[in-house]
Amino acid sequence: MSKFYSFLLFLLFCFSANAQDEFTIKGTVLDVTTQIPLEAATVYFSNVKDSTVLEYATTDKNGLFKIMTKKYDKPVFLKVSYMGYQSYVEEQKEIAENKDFGKVYLLESVNALAGVVIKSEAPPIRVKKDTLEFNANSFKVRPDANVEALLKQLPGFEVDSDGKITVNGKEVTQFLVNGKTFFDRDGAMALKNLPAEIINKVQVSDFKTKKEELSKQESTSDYSSINLTIDEKKNKGFFGKFLGGYGTDDRYEGSFVMNFFNNKQKISVLASSNNINSTGFSMDEVFDSMGGGRNTRGGGSGASGSGKGITQSNSAGFNYTDEWYKGFDATAGYSFSNTVTENESKSKQTNFLPTGNFSTESESKSRDENTGNKVNLEFEYKINPTTRIAFMPKVNLSNSNSNSSAESLSRGEDEELLNESISKSYRENKSTNFGNTINFNKSFQKKSRNLSFVFTNNNTSSGSDALTESKTIFYQNGQSDDERNQKSKNENTYDSYSADIEYTEPITDSIRVRFGSDFGWTKEIKDLKTFDFEDNSQSYSVLNESLSNFITSGQNSISPKVGITLEKNKFTFNLNSSTSIIDFNNHSLYLNKATDLNKKYVLPYGRAQVRYKLDRSKFITLRYDYSNSLPSSSQLLAVENLANPLNTIIGNPNLNPNEKHSANINFRNFDFRTRSGYSLFVRGDYNNSEVVSISVYDASRKRTTTYENISGTYTTAIGGNWNQTIKKEAHAFRYGIGLNSSYSLDKGFTNGVLYSAKSLGITPRVYVNYDYGELLTIAPSYSLSYNESKYSNYVTNGSSNVVHRINLQTTSYWPKNWIFGNDFGYTYNSRIASGFKKDFYLWNTSLSYSFFDKNMIAKVKVYDVLNQNQSFSRTISATTIRDEENTILKRYAMFSLTYKIQDFSGMKKLPRGENRGQGGSGEGREGRGGMGEGRGDLMGN
Secondary structure (H helix, E strand, O other): OHHHHHHHHHHHHHHHOOOOOOEEEEEEEEEOOOOOEOOOOEEEEEEOOOOOEEEEEEOOOOOEEEEEEOOEOOOEEEEEEOOOEOOEEEEEOOEOOOEEEEEEEEOEHHHOOOOOOOOOOOOOEEEEOOEEEEEHHHOOOOOOOEHHHHHHHOOOEEEOOOOOEEEOOEEEEEEEEOOEEEOEOOOHHHHHHOEHHHEEEEEEEEOOOHHHHHHOOOOOOOOEEEEEEEOHHHOEEEEEEEEEEEEHHHOEEEEEEEEEEEOOEEEEEEEEEEOOOOOOOOOEOOOEOOOOHHHHHHOOHHHHOOOOOEEEEEEEEEEEEEEEEOOEEEEEEEEEEEEEEEEEEEEEEEEOOOOOOEEEEEEEEEEEEEEEEEEEEEEEEEEEOOEEEEEOOEEEEEEEEEEEEEEEEEEEOOOOEEEEEEEEEEEEEEEEEEEEEEEEEEEOOOOOOEEEEEEEEEEEEEEEEEEEEEEEEEOOOOOOOEEEEEEEEEEEEEEEEEEEEEEEEEOOOOEEEEEEEEEEEEEEEEEEEEEEEEOOOOEEEEEOHHHOEEEEEEEEEEEEEEEEEEEOOOEEEEEEEEEEEEEEEEEEEEOOEEEEEEEEEEEEEEEEEEEEEEEOOEEEEEEEEEEEEOOOHHHHOOOEEEEEOOEEEEOOOOOOOEEEEEEEEEEEEEEOOOOEEEEEEEEEEEEEEEEEEEEEEOOOOOEEEEEEEEOOEEEEEEEEEEEEEEEEOOEEEEEEEEEEEEEEEEEEEEOOEEEEEEEEEEEEEEEEEEEEOOOEEEEEEEEEEEEEEEEEOOOOOEEEEEEEEEEEEEEEOOOOOEEEEEEEEEEEEOOOOOOOOOEEEEEEEEEEEEEOOOOEEEEEEEEOOOOOOOOEEEEEOOOEEEEEEEOOOOOEEEEEEEEEEEEEOOOOOOOOOOOHHHHHHHHHHHHHHHHHHOHHHHEEO
């Protein structure tokens, strides 16, 4: 195994090898009138032919810039841009040596030289402190493209088939529009529904919590945030899309979305309904809400083979943002959802025991309906320049009901029957949740001196009513059968409150210390009552005390904390530590017997993080975490849980807390000249203490389960990815490779015997995306997943399996107004049990025609053309191998009509980026000519 990891490290090291010489380009940017250095001016090289950005940098507080670049033997522009100043442009025949441009002078826009026409040119890329900003108009996309298509054109961005977006190897977890949420922060709504043509800037920064944002602290996250700003000329108007479709097997889909903009006010309304397994609003331009292929986020469970059932979905939503008055921003969102899922499932599970394996086969039918209403509000008030407060209340109301029937039987190694059961049940659940977060921040005159206060509450009340009829027959040991006809009522409440107060004091310009405390209070009440059916009264009137229980659990905690931050130009170090003093009180009333368990804990926590910026595009992050967590009340209380006839659960009051060490290293780099980038990571978790379940089986394979602590388990992971983009005239290639691997040691108990399992997982992948102008896109990809487990002190030596996935996506935009799309996928799983299909093909196709000035679209699409879609899964654990098959969406054809409307004041209907190859470059040349004439006066050494 050490050789394997050494080989992986060698491969990853090869990613970062760089045999080419680098040249240094430097200079100083000054105001031509005042001679004052201009800090944060953007300096970049771009290709003369197509304005592609090759390298860029920003000036420091002394106006200095330095660009490290490789040789480039074609004409390039050196461009300097600064807000409020005329851009400076100078043509270079090539980049082939070190060069010092000396002093570069910029003119304020109001002081244009007489007789020289200089048009303002926004740079494609600008760096503003910790924010990387892209000028959307500098990047060409197809007319009517959405934001996701725009992001695919930006250097350093990668969008995979699941919609996950990374920037320079860093995953994006938050999307904002004009600094505010657009329905939710994960961005799916904005990416799929906002047209690219209204976007002005794409701003990328490190993700910050609300506390970090208000206090202007540095980010401690390893994720990115994207803010989309809307062009001022297009920030007053509306746009919308209406879709309706009907197909074979009574398949249907319908949706609409309307967005209204009036400067700082934004209102969005949307709704959708379908029975094709799409539960959101993330619509693809080719397949709409059809799942599979490129649109797996829209319900493509078939493509991954993990779908369970067919879902009918109805959704509606409303989003509103505005500045009610200066300094007071308001955001409100409401969403309604209703889903009905029907499924038929069959499975076979092999259970490994030291005393002999046994298998369980089961079949079930179910219908589940879930209805939800969510309200999210956010109010932020800037009381004065140094004081800000934000309120974020939310309400979630949910109702659900489920109706199911199931049959199962278990056999031993010699096929002897051990047990069998049959059951049917009906359950209704209701839940009400109210949560709120208050963030208060006060900054002081001294830079970085700050006081913050965060209060959070979460209050949930839920209840359920269930009817259960079941019969379980045991064939070994003469054990009595278990027969039930019961009604149960479960009422739960959960209340939690927390407060975080923290003060930050700067010691020097680069060192800050923090100290404060967290306070927490939680209480949970579970009240379960079960009644047996009484024949005489024909009602559920007999209390079953063995299946009834009353449990309360509460925690009170205080956690003093201290931290320090050291921040230099390229180096940031954060150290945080705290100690939680916890009172954990648990009470149970079961079979008229009270059980109390009250414990006190003193649990330390710590985190250290180092970030180092090697240069403009190379970053390395190292982080270490030490954490503790408490077992749950059900794991601690020595009270029986008899809800499952085949598994009796009882807690262990002697459990210790979970204790874990975590460490990770991340390295990211992106080369703008070669349009290539890579990222590497190494992660590891080590458990000093971990709570696991331990089960003991009787002869009929009925379990009795409790909990124990184990130590010495760990998980490690190593991987990386590399991608590159090449553009030549109308041709654009984007391709990449990636590798994820893991190795872990797990421990557990089977039938009371301790075992260990060593598991290896390797997942390489490769992908290519080819675009021919606006006419054709071809995107093949391949991934392999290999998993291997080896066991010690166990009935079996080990197991392994391999999964191959091949996908090919093609989209043709020719002839004019026609779009022809195809998604083809193949999946193979090497170890599916007999009776289950090992592989399947999934082919989706779509053909559409747009008319009425492209405002109306007629479309025909077919899902699963070959009618081979399968839903199977294999789950391998240390104690079981489970193969399962569920109801899956099969082949259907659908015809749909889409109508688009939009009206923006001052908006010109030109394809995005049309001016990039003509007017954009022309502006640059015109400005260059003007600046060139005055170069003797404006440049100096």
